[in-house]
Amino acid sequence: MPAIEIQRQMLPMFPSPNQGARFYNPELPETEPFVPGHRTCAGCGPSIQYRMTSKASGDNTILVGPTGCMYVANSSYLCTPYNVPWAHTQIGSSGSFTAGVAAAYEAMIRKGKWKGAFPNIICEAGDGSASDIGLASISGALYRNHDCLIICYDNEQYANTGIQASSRTPYGGMTTFSPPGPTIPEAKKLFPKDLARMMAAGHPHCYVATASVGYPIDLMNKVRKGLNHKGASYLMVYTPCQKGFVYETPRSIDLGRLVVECGLYPIWEWNPEKREFDYSFRPQNMRPVSEYLKLQGRFGHLHAEHIATLQKFANEQWRMMKVELPAALIRAADAKNLVDMASAEAAAAIAETV
Amino acid sequence: MATAVAKKKKVRINGCVAAAQAAKYADVDVITAYPIRPYTATMMALAQMVANGELDAEYIVADSEHSQLSIAHGASSSGARVFTGSSGVGVQFAYELYSPISGTRMPVQMMIADRTLDPPGDFGSEHTDALSARDMGWLMGWSCDAQEAFDNHLLGFRIGEDRRVLLPQMVCQDGFFVSHITTDVELPDTGQVQEFLPPYTHPYPLDPRRPVSHGPQIMPEQGPPLQLERARAMEGAVPVIEQAHDEFARIFGRRYDPWLEEFMTDGADVVFFVQGAHAVTARYAIRHMRERGAKVGLVRLKTIRPYPTDRVKDALSKFKVVGVIETNLGLGSVSSGGVLYAEACAALYESPTRPLVVSFMAGMGGEAIVLKEFYWMTNKMLDAQKRGAIEKRTHWVGFEE
The missing domain is CATH 3.40.50.970 (Thiamin diphosphate (ThDP)-binding fold, Pyr/PP domains)
Known part of the structure; x- marks a missing residue:
């Protein structure tokens, strides 16, 4: 029997520019593969991302959900909010389970055992899975170039287990595994793993991009670009967690913009055809990191020197994107020009709420 | 294609x-x-x-x-x-x-x-x-x-x-x-x-x-x-x-019993209870020992999950002594040897005619179980039959006289 040719889906881009509509866009598909009624927190960044992603992907989609808060909070009591097929997998199996789904469809369509266009296969891995325990499995899936999209919904911590530090937790971020104290006043001492860049550098044949829930149209277009790319794609998306970041719940989208505007979350694309980074995305404003930090309890303990360290880090990211730094941001990298976030007592009180 | x-x-x-x-x-x-x-x-x-x-x-x-x-x-x-x-x-x-x-x-x-x-x-x-x-x-x-x-x-x-x-x-x-x-x-x-x-x-x-x-x-x-x-x-x-x-x-055209293979168990007093390839050597050894008059046979477990409890009970109850060949390590287990001993004993617990059961740690490290070791194990079983009691639950074959 001759092999049957596989039909791939090709999704159109949304016309709005990157900055796009903030809360409402008439172009959005009506389909809701991720329906309301789940148990995620008010203002949950990962679930906002989940809804946008699955809307962009549509109904011919299979979702893979490694263990994480998008597993536990979404699929409680034997109920799930998915209108498309979804499977849980182990936290270390994000890339490998997804690869299995993609391989199965390659073989089944080719051998005539399943008829229809190749489904959009999306893995929704938290940053714990994506940057730590499942890193090798994702690298394997990207290297082997299975036709799938692997998303790291990056809330910069293990949120599901009660806020523990992951390789993506920023310098200075307070978690239950990186609390501030007299000996370690800055809390997390390590800088985050540059995960998306690792994936682009190590798997240059893949479409790789970063995005933020603060820019929904940009996020959805990147989802579609990743799905349209024949082979493996990788997307790392900033998804704030009000429980772990300790902020007012209506401000999730604000944080999603501020983190980009202050240079802590560079938005870029890796173009696998040209083999180069595209840094053309520009936020409307540039701000000092303190404007982003001050909204979040997890940074409430930071001293001026720690904020300066984060500003230096942000300035390096701007330079990496070939952005000329305004004098104000250079001044903000000097601790003399900064003040402490709060007293140690005030920060400790916030730490108790995490 | x-x-x-x-x-x-x-x-x-x-x-x-x-x-x-x-x-x-x-x-x-x-x-x-x-x-x-x-x-x-x-x-x-x-x-x-x-x-x-x-x-x-x-x-x-x-x-x-x-x-x-x-x-x-x-x-x-x-x-x-x-x-x-x-x-x-x-x-x-x-x-x-x-x-x-x-x-x-x-x-x-x-x-x-x-x-x-x-x-x-x-x-x-x-x-x-x-x-x-x-x-x-x-x-x-x-x-x-x-x-x-x-x-x-x-x-x-x-x-x-x-x-x-x-x-x-x-x-x-x-x-x-x-x-x-x-x-x-x-x-x-x-x-x-x-x-x-x-x-x-x-x-x-x-x-x-x-x-x-x-x-x-x-x-x-x-x-x-x-x-x-x-x-x-x-x-x-x-x-x-x-x-x-x-x-x-x-x-x-090939018929297998899905649970147990019995080899020369007719009239046997003592039997080996074994899984896998060592049964091939065991069959050879048993033929030899039968020629010398030892009433020894073999029961090979073919499927361990699901475990054929009643079949094991009925099959092993017919004999006086069962020698379990482990080829696995169950450190600190029931017999302080392997894990198969407990599987055999548990199946026999409800039997009105329980044989003596002894465990042999043989084939460890992937060594072949050679004929003279089968003869040695058979003698241990025959001794137990004669005495009406086992010497000990687990023998490490090759480490004892």
Whole structure:
């Protein structure tokens, strides 16, 4: 029997520019593969991302959900909010389970055992899975170039287990595994793993991009670009967690913009055809990191020197994107020009709420 | 491309290649490989078959055994027939996946060619690698030669994919003694396999046209029904296994008792209770000892999960002494030897005529169990019969007078 040719889906881009509509866009598909009624927190960044992603992907989609808060909070009591097929997998199996789904469809369509266009296969891995325990499995899936999209919904911590530090937790971020104290006043001492860049550098044949829930149209277009790319794609998306970041719940989208505007979350694309980074995305404003930090309890303990360290880090990211730094941001990298976030007592009180 | 298989023929292959041949005849869709001796030769053979166009399958070189089994899980969940395998510490590296795969009722097939764990980490066969996963909801049994290995792989797919069962299978063979010993194997006609093994269809695959959710998080009180269902699937496999063996005999002309092989047990007073390849040497030794007047026989356990408790009870109750040959390590276990002793004793507990049971730690590190060791073990059993009591529960063969 001759092999049957596989039909791939090709999704159109949304016309709005990157900055796009903030809360409402008439172009959005009506389909809701991720329906309301789940148990995620008010203002949950990962679930906002989940809804946008699955809307962009549509109904011919299979979702893979490694263990994480998008597993536990979404699929409680034997109920799930998915209108498309979804499977849980182990936290270390994000890339490998997804690869299995993609391989199965390659073989089944080719051998005539399943008829229809190749489904959009999306893995929704938290940053714990994506940057730590499942890193090798994702690298394997990207290297082997299975036709799938692997998303790291990056809330910069293990949120599901009660806020523990992951390789993506920023310098200075307070978690239950990186609390501030007299000996370690800055809390997390390590800088985050540059995960998306690792994936682009190590798997240059893949479409790789970063995005933020603060820019929904940009996020959805990147989802579609990743799905349209024949082979493996990788997307790392900033998804704030009000429980772990300790902020007012209506401000999730604000944080999603501020983190980009202050240079802590560079938005870029890796173009696998040209083999180069595209840094053309520009936020409307540039701000000092303190404007982003001050909204979040997890940074409430930071001293001026720690904020300066984060500003230096942000300035390096701007330079990496070939952005000329305004004098104000250079001044903000000097601790003399900064003040402490709060007293140690005030920060400790916030730490108790995490 | 369709699977191209010639008519029924006899070939000379080892256990590893026999397993690969079975996967080819089963027309598997997805194969996941990761190298570790001795099972590697199975994946080498399959890689060549795919390269030659003899088998149309996705052949995936995984980044670890954990990934191997996760890929297998994902592919099986999507509705593909999946073949994977491992040995020794590789079996252990994938351990996390065994319960999720059986828990979601995905009939993944895994070939295991046994290897010692670390230490000693040598290439020899010890059953500890697979036996450590014996309670994870996988159908499990040992083959004692290449022909039986080929047959057990086809039987495994047929039984595991049956809608009444839907459980994964560990089809085990001893490393080296089966995996790398070349013997005559009869390969069937493709038509025979098609008659025996219908195409795989899972009732609830990940299919965008019929959306389902696999493996959601649940509350504690929702756990027991799921566990009970999995336990019932294992129990429910018993008649399916028997039926499949009958069908196998009808179509292929080779009849196996699915649970136990008895060898020269007529009139026997003492018997060996063994799994896998050492039974081949044991048969030879038993013939010798019978000629010298020792009333010794052999009972080989063919399927350990589901465990044929009543069959073991009825079979072993006929004798005065049972000598369990372990070839596995159960440190601090009931007999302070291997884990098979407890399985034999538990089955015998309800018997009104319990034999004496003694455990032999033999074949450890993958060493061959040589004839004189079988004679030594037989004498230990005959001594126990004479005295009406065992000397001790566990003998480390080769370390005692």
